[in-house]
Amino acid sequence: MIQISARVHIPESEVEWQFVRASGTGGQHVNKVSTAAVLIFDIKASSLPEYYQQRLLSKADHRITKSGKIIIKAQSTRSQDDNRQQALAMFIELVKSVTVVQKKRIATKPTRSSQTKRMDKKKQRGQTKSLRSKKIPL
8 A cells, every 4th residue: 555645545456557778878788688667647537535546636747648548757876666666656746735725815005115116226227228228419
């Protein structure tokens, strides 16, 4: 069981693993050993609560496909097991992120003092620039 929170668990059978060759440097080791771990999780076919499913499907994340699958690739270490643990940690973090509710922003107006300061700076800047221009006598 993969524990997401105190109440939410996912059976290991719902997570599909693939091990592929990692890209990047590493010499001959990279070319012959499949150390990169790819985690594939189907959101729609999972036992996640409906709330989690809807939030995950509406989330704008490059790891979530249009068909509703989460694909996470971990390849930073040369150990298959370490990459597997890393991918699992990224997956848990992604699923937990949908429970965090963004704080609503309260729009504020700039103070009168800040508005006058801004206008004074604009006037000062305009005067500085006008002094740079060449005056052609008529």
